[in-house]
Amino acid sequence: MRVLHVITGLNAGGAEHQLRLLLRHLPDECEVVTLANPGPIASAIRDAGTPVHEVLMRSNTDLAAVPRLARLIRAGRYDVVHTHLYRAGLYGALAARLAGVRNVVATEHSLGDGVIEGRPTTRGVRALYLGAERLTKATVAVSETVRTRLVNWGVPERKIQVIPNGIDAAEFRFDPVVREATRRRLGIPQDAPVVGAVGRLVATKRFDVLVGATAALPEAWLLLVGGGPEEAALREAARERGLADRVLFAGPTAHAREVLCAMDVFASPSPHETFGLAILEALASGLPVAYVACPPLEEAPPAAAPTASRIPLDEKSFQDALRDVLTLVKRRDYTRQPAPPIVARFDIAPLASAVSGLYERVTAPRRSVSPRGPLRSERS
Structure with missing residues (x-):
């Protein structure tokens, strides 16, 4: 299965490090595109053998990045587009739809109590987030705390699967x-x-x-x-x-x-x-x-x-x-x-297997995506 991971940037941070580690353990054929800051994590991912594309935004509201990203998705013939972080979620979900890819998964790494990626969660931010969420088939929450926040925001509980971050x-x-x-x-x-x-x-x-x-x-x-x-x-x-x-x-x-x-x-x-x-x-x-x-x-x-x-x-x-x-x-x-x-409890190998299993479910024909419960309970 061909999967494109879309992330806001690859300079350094928890989500960026998690993607680097996840790519090492996923059995799928993966590529990555960053919308900004292709820093040391981009180099580390490339060194490990995964292609990293750069569709760099000129500003946080550079809408011209959407058609550029859509062209990359269309040319790559990806089965799944997996977005990471707020801005990549917005631009990635829209570009995937324009490219004809409906199997979109989003991981929510950074939804805090009143903040997302360090910025206040205003009504506008929430509206844009939920608009992009409607273009996805599943959302990964990295903890039960995040799952609860997503439900409170209005993300349908049936679309959420808790798959924690992992470490090696x-x-x-x-x-x-x-x-x-x-x-x-x-x-x-x-x-x-x-x-x-x-x-x-x-x-x-x-x-x-x-x-x-x-x-x-x-x-x-x-x-x-x-x-x-x-x-x-x-x-x-x-x-x-x-x-x-x-x-x-x-x-x-x-x-x-x-x-x-x-x-x-x-x-x-x-x-x-x-x-x-x-x-x-x-x-x-x-x-x-x-x-x-x-x-x-x-x-x-x-x-x-x-x-x-x-x-x-x-x-x-x-x-x-x-x-x-x-x-x-x-x-x-x-x-x-x-x-x-x-x-x-947070070993990366079984967690990566759970992510790959989610890809299988979102691409299964004529089957509704019904993410299973928290991975922790499945492994206990």
Whole structure:
């Protein structure tokens, strides 16, 4: 089966990393088209052997991209068009219909509580989203939390299938040699305690809280991995708090293993996570985690992730949580832990199989698409 994945951009982010990993495990013949920012993830996907096309939009409202995308879809004779992220969902569903492809699947990665991809969910945004949704046969929700939000928005429940994001735990296995080499490359002292975070540098991620919390931890470094419009503001905040020389902006990365190996504790102050893929990757690397929101952990019993702590979104709470872990690190009383049980629950292989199974159902002739329930219950 030929499948075209349409995504808004391939610079760096949870959805982009998830697509890269999914492509490695799907049995279908896949290609990718990006509408903007063909960054390190595009290179990683190409290096792995999957073609990546670029139908680059000149602006967020570049309607001329629709016929260009439709021509690519028509020429590729794809059986399924699978869209990822809000703008790709709008343009991809319309272009697929113009190209005569009615088997459209959308994955909802980033629908938060009142925000989508960091932007407010205004009436106009919601209307456009639901208009594109009518052109699809199925919508994949990456968590039960997202499924509930989609239903509340008006997406028919019969069209929604919960297929969580997945990870390949082996990709994030801790290696002390990698840790030493990465710290040397980044200029971090080998014995410095390091707080780390991975994600787009946007306001909704609340990395400013980590800057403030780290300021109260005199020996700690803060390693921020990602790029985005808030970088300048975060640099200024670090300078004002007197820790400009201890905050390192590493930029986006196609693979997070090296930077995770360099960290001692992982922090996620974002209150609007629809999944929290970076948190699971950190747990796979054996890191303790302090987080505000992560649906997979919130929907699981505490024993599934004993090294993860959910804390309030304020500087004092993060100061206390990070100080407790880093004190153990400094005394050498903490070592990397095995990946907790929650990591195995989100193994990418069966999740990719579920996505491929959905493709089979949407392309089956004269059969209504009735997505099954959450994959978690099927595997339990």
